[in-house]
Every structure is written in C-alpha cells, then in structure tokens.
Amino acid sequence: MGKKNSSKTVAETISELSKNLIDKHNGVIIGQCLTAVGWVQNTVPKQKRGIYELQMTDISGAGIAVGCALGGSRPVLVIRFQSFLWLNSSPIVMHAGIAKEIFGYGCPILIRAIASESADGQGPLHANNYHSIFLNVPGISVCAPMTPNEYRKVWDHYLKHDTPLLVSEHRNSYKSSLEIKNIYNKSKSTDATIFAISSARFSAMAACKEAENLKLNLINIVWLNPLKFNKKDIETLKKSKIGLVIDASYEYCGVTESVAYKLQLLSKVPVYAMGLKNNLPGVNKINENGTPTAKEILDKIRFLIKKK
Amino acid sequence: MNKLSRSENYNLLKNIEKKIPKEITLNIFKKMSKIKFFEEEIRDAHKNKLTTPLIYLSLGQESVSASISEVFKKPFVLAQHRGHGPYLSFGGDPIKLVDELLGLKSGCCEGKGGSPMIHDFKKKIIGHCGLVGDQVPVAVGISLAKKNDFIVCFFGDGAAEEDYVLAALGYAATRKLKILFICDDNNLSVLTPINDRRTWEISNIAKSFGMNAVDIADDPWNIYYWGKKFKKNLPALINIRTCRDTWHVGSGRDKNLEWNRFEITKNKLKNFFSESLINKIERKEKNWAKKTVQKQLLRLSVN
Numbered sequence: 372m373g374k375k376n377s378s379k380t381v382a383e384t385i386s387e388l389s390k391n392l393i394d395k396h397n398g399v400i401i402g403q404c405l406t407a408v409g410w411v412q413n414t415v416p417k418q419k420r421g422i423y424e425l426q427m428t429d430i431s432g433a434g435i436a437v438g439c440a441l442g443g444s445r446p447v448l449v450i451r452f453q454s455f456l457w458l459n460s461s462p463i464v465m466h467a468g469i470a471k472e473i474f475g476y477g478c479p480i481l482i483r484a485i486a487s488e489s490a491d492g493q494g495p496l497h498a499n500n501y502h503s504i505f506l507n508v509p510g511i512s513v514c515a516p517m518t519p520n521e522y523r524k525v526w527d528h529y530l531k532h533d534t535p536l537l538v539s540e541h542r543n544s545y546k547s548s549l550e551i552k553n554i555y556n557k558s559k560s561t562d563a564t565i566f567a568i569s570s571a572r573f574s575a576m577a578a579c580k581e582a583e584n585l586k587l588n589l590i591n592i593v594w595l596n597p598l599k600f601n602k603k604d605i606e607t608l609k610k611s612k613i614g615l616v617i618d619a620s621y622e623y624c625g626v627t628e629s630v631a632y633k634l635q636l637l638s639k640v641p642v643y644a645m646g647l648k649n650n651l652p653g654v655n656k657i658n659e660n661g662t663p664t665a666k667e668i669l670d671k672i673r674f675l676i677k678k679k
Numbered sequence: 680m681n682k683l684s685r686s687e688n689y690n691l692l693k694n695i696e697k698k699i700p701k702e703i704t705l706n707i708f709k710k711m712s713k714i715k716f717f718e719e720e721i722r723d724a725h726k727n728k729l730t731t732p733l734i735y736l737s738l739g740q741e742s743v744s745a746s747i748s749e750v751f752k753k754p755f756v757l758a759q760h761r762g763h764g765p766y767l768s769f770g771g772d773p774i775k776l777v778d779e780l781l782g783l784k785s786g787c788c789e790g791k792g793g794s795p796m797i798h799d800f801k802k803k804i805i806g807h808c809g810l811v812g813d814q815v816p817v818a819v820g821i822s823l824a825k826k827n828d829f830i831v832c833f834f835g836d837g838a839a840e841e842d843y844v845l846a847a848l849g850y851a852a853t854r855k856l857k858i859l860f861i862c863d864d865n866n867l868s869v870l871t872p873i874n875d876r877r878t879w880e881i882s883n884i885a886k887s888f889g890m891n892a893v894d895i896a897d898d899p900w901n902i903y904y905w906g907k908k909f910k911k912n913l914p915a916l917i918n919i920r921t922c923r924d925t926w927h928v929g930s931g932r933d934k935n936l937e938w939n940r941f942e943i944t945k946n947k948l949k950n951f952f953s954e955s956l957i958n959k960i961e962r963k964e965k966n967w968a969k970k971t972v973q974k975q976l977l978r979l980s981v982n
Binding site: 399423425426428430431432433434435436437438439440441442443444446461462465466469470472473474475476 | 755788789791796798805806808810813815816817818819820821822823825842843844849850853
C-alpha cells in the first residue's frame with residue numbers, strides 16, 4: 372500500500388529534478404514569486420541561474436514560457452495556484468497545445484499547476500483543482516503524480532517528448548515520501564474498487580486501512596490523458612459490486628464522471644463518481660469543500676452498496 | 680486624437696531615400712512587388728472560391744515587411760494573422776503557402792491551419808495561433824531562450840490593445856531583449872477605427888517602458904532607416920501607419936485606399952532608376968506570382 376521507500380519528499384524531488392533540468396537539459400523555471408516566500412513550498416531550487424521571475428502578468432507570462440519552448444529551451448511554468456490556470460490557459464491551450472498538430476513542430480513545456488485544500492487557509496480563490504478542463508482540449512497531456520517516483524517518471528516522459536504536459540500537483544503530497552501501490556483484494560468477489568486520482572489517493576489509501584467489514588480494491592490513476600487501464604484493473608472491477616472514481620477536483624462534468632463512464636462501459640459494473648461538491652469552499656474549516664476524506668469515501672461506498 | 684495623424688507622409692524624414700543604398704532599395708521594391716502580385720493572384724483565386732474561405736491579404740501593406748526584412752537577415756519572425764507579407768519577405772516557401780491556402784496536405788500546416796496560421800519553421804518563421812496578439816509574448820519567450828538571435832515581431836493596431844501584448848512589451852524592456860516590435864497600424868480592428876477604440880499611441884507606451892520607438896507612415900526607406908537605427912539598441916518598436924486594401928478577411932474591398940504606397944514608391948524610384956528597370960521588376964514578379972499560384976491551382980483541379 373503506502374511504502375516509504377524514498378529518502379526524499381515529493382517537494383524535494385521536484386526541486387532536485389528542476390535543478391537537473393537547468394544543469395543538463397537547457398531547462399528554465401518560469402513563474403511569479405518563485406524566489407521568495409519559501410521558494411514555492413520548497414519545490415524550486417534555491418538559485419538564480421535558470422530561474423526567470425515573471426512580472427505579475429499571467430497571460431503574457433504563460434506566452435513567454437511557450438516562446439521559451441519554441442526557442443529551444445525546456446521550460447517549466449510554475450502556476451502557484453490552480454485558480455491561476457484560468458488566466459494562464461490561453462497560450463498553453465491555443466499555442467502550445469496546437470503546435471504539433473497544426474504546425475508540425477513541438478512545443479515542449481511542462482506546466483506545474485499546484486492545487487491545495489481550502490482548509491489550509493487558501494479559501495475559495497486559491498484552493499481547488501481544475502485539471503479536468505485540460506482534458507477537454509486536444510494536444511495536452513495531463514497527469515497527477517503524488518509520489519517521488521511517479522514524479523521522476525513524469526519528468527522522464529517530459530524529456531522524451533516535445534509536447535505540452537500539465538502536471539496537476541497537490542500540496543497534500545509535498546511532504547510525503549510514500550510510494551503508493553495498488554491494492555488487489557484476494558477475495559473472489561469484492562464490495563468496491565476505488566479508482567483514485569490526485570490527493571484523493573491519500574484518503575483512498577486511508578479508507579482501505581479503515582474499511583473494517585468492506586472488501587476493497589484500490590487502483591491509482593496517475594495519467595489522466597492519455598488514460599489507460601490494464602486488463603487486471605478491469606477484471607478486478609468486474610469482481611466488485613460497484614466502482615468509485617475519486618478525485619480532488621469538482622465532480623460535476625469533471626474527470627471523475629468521465630472516467631466512471633469509461634470504466635462502466637468497459638466492465639458493465641456500475642461505477643460512480645466522487646469529487647468536490649458543486650460549490651466554492653470557504654476560508655473557514657466549517658466551509659471546507661476539499662478532497663473527499665476516508666470517512667466520506669467509506670460512507671459513500673456503504674450507501675451505494677445498500678442502494679444497490 | 681488628431682485625425683490628421685494618418686497621412687502618407689506622417690512623421691517621415693525627408694529625402695532619406697537618398698541615404699539608402701540602391702541595392703537595398705531595389706530589393707525592397709522586388710519584395711513589395713512579389714507580395715502585391717502574389718496577393719492579387721490569391722485574391723482572384725479566393726473570388727473564384729478556389730481557396731479556403733478565411734483569407735487575410737497583405738495587399739496595401741507590402742512595404743512594411745519588405746523593408747524590415749532588408750534590415751534583419753534570418754531573424755526569428757512572428758507575424759500576425761495577416762502574415763502572407765512577412766512570410767514571403769523573410770523567405771518562406773511560397774509553394775507551401777499556396778498549398779496551405781488551397782487546403783492541401785502539402786501546405787505548411789498540412790491544409791489544417793489556413794491563411795492566419797502559416798509558418799516555415801526551418802526559416803524561423805513561427806506559426807500564429809489565431810488569437811489576437813498571442814505572438815507577442817511568444818516572441819519575448821523565444822528571445823529569452825535565444826539571446827543571440829534577433830526577433831522581429833509583427834502585430835496589428837488591434838493587438839496593441841491586448842493586455843498581454845502590453846505586458847510582454849514591458850518584460851522585453853526589462854530584460855533588454857533583442858526584439859524589434861512592428862505595429863502594422865492599418866487603423867482598423869476588423870472595421871472599427873482606432874479613434875473609436877482608444878486615445879493613446881502604442882509608440883508612447885513603448886517609450887514609457889524605456890525602449891526606443893517611433894511612429895511613421897509606411898514609406899519603405901523610412902522603415903528601413905529606423906529599423907537599421909534601432910537594431911543597435913533593442914528592444915524597440917516602430918508603429919507603421921499603413922492602408923489595408925481588402926476586407927479584414929476575404930477578397931472584397933470597401934473603398935479606395937487612403938494612399939497607395941506601392942504607386943508612391945514606384946514614382947519615387949523613378950528618381951534613381953530607369954522606368955524600364957522598374958517595369959522589368961514588376962513584370963518579373965507578376966509572372967512569378969502567376970506561375971506559382973496557377974501551377975498549384977492546377978494541382979487542385981487534379982486532386
């Protein structure tokens with residue numbers, strides 16, 4: 372399940388990979404307020420070389436990062452809060468995203484989009500996770516690594532490809548050094564198979580630990596586009612009463628509903644979606660609308676099985 | 680705003696043509712002729728419904744890119760949706776351009792992008808994504824990555840109003856990047872004149888960012904002069920008042936040009952060259968354009 376097999380946290384890993392990108396791959400780290408206030412949660416290497424502080428101009432900033440890619444650099448654009456994606460998305464979607472298909476040349480840019488919980492004090496504007504909107508446009512790969520090794524593989528993918536890659540990060544993962552593995556329950560039939568995305572993977576893991584009388588499988592999804600399932604995952608789901616896709620993004624018309632639909636078609640098992648409710652979170656804990664907790668996941672599974 | 684600011688002689692240095700080498704003058708006129716006659720062929724093909732519907736012609740605005748391309752050899756070039764002129768001026772493959780306008784697989788975007796998205800990456804002519812002024816921050820980014828290269832970035836007077844264009848100019852000034860920004864100012868955003876949209880001048884904004892800037896009419900010798908002067912101290916911006924001959928999109932015309940820079944230039948050339956040489960250049964470029972476009976149109980009928 373959760374195995375601490377890395378000496379580094381996710382944040383330290385991102386920082387190390389960034390430094391390596393600058394040193395060996397003509398990389399540049401581009402963003403706003405990179406070199407102050409904790410170097411973006413300690414994910415940016417503490418150096419001046421290879422780091423471009425942008426003006427506080429989001430749309431042009433993303434365009435400048437796209438230009439760096441077209442000029443032969445390997446840029447990493449840091450978006451400190453995913454809510455800023457709304458401003459930054461135009462050059463990413465409309466230029467980097469179309470370059471390969473329309474122009475025939477690549478635009479290799481890695482976008483680090485950082486999500487967080489409102490209970491951390493981020494409130495309705497800086498909390499939230501919007502990776503689902505990038506699944507609705509062609510030309511952009513989207514993933515949500517939550518462990519050090521997953522991040523290393525994602526980085527390796529970026530270096531081997533020349534297309535834009537949106538990496539949906541979550542602050543909940545930064546201090547973790549866990550490697551999260553799938554859980555395949557050995558029983559002939561199980562109650563539910565959970566497909567977990569982003570920070571929901573931590574609560575799904577906790578839910579499996581606290582499941583008591585429920586027999587659960589847990590399948591982790593790192594890549595959202597392209598989205599692939601192996602035969603074992605589908606066979607596992609087929610032996611379950613229900614499937615449940617969980618994410619830290621909004622449930623309505625988001626990735627959870629989309630993935631649930633695909634899984635249902637593949638398995639003929641009813642698959643449900645669970646994400647953030649369709650309202651904004653507040654800055655106070657009582658107004659939280661965050662990643663589903665282990666208790667909420669277990670309650671939902673029990674409710675769905677009973678309903679069935 | 681002073682409505683008289685638009686005139687064929689706006690802010691022009693007098694007799695500057697006498698200081699420009701004759702070879703340069705001839706090269707500029709050749710390119711102006713190439714663009715004009717090429718665009719006329721495309722205009723006619725469009726009228727006959729042989730091209731893709733979205734066509735943004737550079738007719739009337741030929742002098743801008745023709746002159747700047749004589750200042751910068753092999754720079755990165757970022758043009759706007761009205762990019763046929765810059766594409767041809769900076770050596771883009773004309774066959775791939777025609778094929779793109781005809782929607783053929785052999786076009787520079789495999790027939791998928793059409794007129795506003797043309798590019799020739801090998802010649803460092805970068806494709807335009809279709810969003811107004813999007814190329815300006817992208818140009819700034821390329822300059823950050825390629826600090827030793829010159830970048831020429833064209834945009835229109837409408838794009839000059841985009842917030843991200845203004846921000847990108849500011850960043851280029853802050854980083855002292857080697858970019859020449861050219862505002863191809865035809866006074867029209869689709870069909871809305873500048874007077875109805877704003878009260879400020881982009882050249883003043885550029886100056887306030889700390890870069891060199893000038894605001895002139897589209898006289899080719901003046902464009903060349905300022906381009907050459909600013910090349911030594913970039914970034915800089917030239918706002919060039921020019922006249923769009925055809926609709927924003929398509930091959931139609933609303934009215935006669937405010938001034939016809941091609942004819943004005945041709946008349947001035949007679950002070951330096953024989954009429955027969957000028958006519959010879961025109962004939963040559965006209966034949967080239969006809970042959971180039973017609974040959975590809977034949978392919979269309981075969982396909």
